[in-house]
Amino acid sequence: MYGYQGTRSPSHRRNDNARSYYTGNASSPALPPDRNIKEGLVSPSIRTLSKPSGVLGATVKPENLRYIGSYNWKDETTPTIIVPGSPPIWRDRALPYRVPFDTGIVMVDQNNFRMGNSCGLLPLFRAVDVMAADGTTSVDWGAVDIITDRNGLRKLLRWLAHTGQDSLKEFRIDLQLGGNKTVLMHRWEKRMRENVVPPKGGCGHNFEHESTSAAPGCQGSTGHHRIVQYDLGGLKMVVRFEVDACTAGPVAARGNQLALRGGARIRVAAGVDDLTDALTGLGVSSTSTTASESSGASSIDVIRAGSVVPQESIIELTSRSARYIHEFNWDEKYPQLVLSQTPHLYLGGHDRGTFQQIHKYRLGGSELQNVERASQQIFKQLVSILRTIQQLLKDHGGQGSLSVVCQWDGTLQVYKRTSNAGLLPESELARFRA
Template sequence: MAKKSSDWLTWHLKNSTLITEIFQNELTIPDFDCTQLNNYEQIGSYSWSSYSRPYNPIIVIPGRPSVLIQNLQSLVSQHLIFNSEQSIIDENRFYLHNHPMEPILRTVPICSPKFEFSKIDFLTDRNNLRKLLDFVENKTDRSFIIDFQKVGNFILMVRNEERNLGRDNSFGKDFENVASLVNQGYCGHRRIVTYSFGDLNFVTRFEVDCVEDDDLEFKEDDYFRNKLKFSDKSKLSYIIDGKFRPRVLVELTSRSKTDFPVKKWAQMFFSKTDYLVIGRHRDGILNRIQKLSFEQVTHILQNRKNIQPTMGRLNSLMHKIKELVKDENCVYSLVYDYSNKSMKFCKLDNHQPYLPNDLIEQFSNKNI
């Protein structure tokens, strides 16, 4: 018998204590501006090595992202390959199931040694913010779970997915391959940024499809000689390759219809992605390539021009979560059940910390 989505929620909430329920219509709009991300800075990056395994996770710092090709119009009339293979939904959770947020706290001190985590309120994946925005806008179309753990001055927001593997069933993956130059041996490039959203400060991690640069260097497969360990308390290994620097970020997507990929707006907003490239195709044959700035995407989506009410409520939701996550010795969980449209906030009993002990000791001593 196939596993029901509700079974996933029930299993997660087993041995938990309900603290409260959260309702979208109870969220207020603050007086201060929540329409911009202020004090934005790229502070770190890494790529997952293609040699990574759950028992042997390896990241490359700062890593090498794919690079957008210069002549996008040359892709017109190209035939894309349909992809129906399984792929990893969240590499961070797949390779580091118990400590998926660890790479952020390991990577940033190497890429940006002067960065101070003591000034941060939330450390999260962009995916979590997109799910909470959908809840605030009453546009959530599936159940989701986000876990929380307080570590010193900041709160980890931990992404959960029902499955580790999923099927794309589209031409999107091949469009990413033909529209960018890919480094062999590298996969899943992550950027880590910091910004202020309203009166709250975030460190946000997200996957980057490609960047707009022309200095791509292909890497050979002999870099394992330089593999290092962060700590004897961590399973994660790393390789230093290159120097970190900010990049122009590009999101890639393909569409067979004339509809606009509306969900890409939030994806771009919460990471300050610069461009969206859309490959329009018919039966897999590309017939039009669009390259749009974030401002152009916002202009096309008329309902995104006045976002203060929506983003203000999201800011209020983040404040509510911050008030509820009080105990550093506990893991909390926000569970949205699509079947009955309920949002429950719970404390999980006997849940292991989401960071290795050495990082908990480092960031819990208030001397960050």
């Protein structure tokens, strides 16, 4: 039952990787060619990984969930994030309403794109460090087993679920060992942006845009990323994921406060200009983590704005043609909700762009009990393969850097890398030895 092959042609499916930053511009620039999935790797592979079999044990699900940080990207020349930022707010518009089909550039991997040749995990650490400096959170990095984007876990789940009946979309994950045991899973994509051509791309991005409003202090940002910590089958996980939207109530209830250096707080005004004026009045415009302040790491500018949104408030948005909504693939969507502990899924059904129904589901609801039971074996396999990867890195020592590459036929191979380019720099690895 548990599979990731779609039931319709790709023209009816939104690329789940292409989630953040949508230009909506029909005159899209030419994009660079796809990267070679084996660039920078040493052939032949050193090992082929097999799917775990006969995995037994207690129920596997995220436990002891804890929010540790968040940020929004700003579209600036220098990498710039808003901390803690806020997701867009669900408008709950009256039905029906119409949105145009998507067209233009979408971001496949915004973190790596905006960091250029630097490490795409750096914004995660910057956001958590800023929150920790405020006393909002704390992390014992040396005790963490896995640090990853949710995307990497979903790719491993697709490999585990692959039966060989259809081809599997190939993928690569770069691996790095921090301290004695922490596995850093670095996202790798053939392309960081892609063109969307209507009507093939559907209207999922415009559905998000037309159904939400920017949170105060976060106008003009290009995607909200949330970082959580939880236990999964005995592994201590830190997972980053993008949030599509949040419910309005909890955000307003928090007063939309903005934390500043020195413990001062101001109330965020409705507009960006008002926010700028308020910050200027306090003699603060932004916080910039320069190379010297971050022990040689790449520079990331940090703007203090937004508000921490409760986990209970976050929403995953998706859309389907009303003609195919009965074929919605829960086997694909359910792990996405679980791995980020996103409690709400809003599924919009449309007829050629006119949305006439919004189906609202809740993680743990009765309608998901069957897929929840069916997913247990594959989640146990996921924990097992993560432990295998962790041991592989430990066996290769602290300087070892490996990559796993999945081929179209479902073969998952481990390669040595020729360099540590794109990985976390040595100055940042000190946090795992503290």
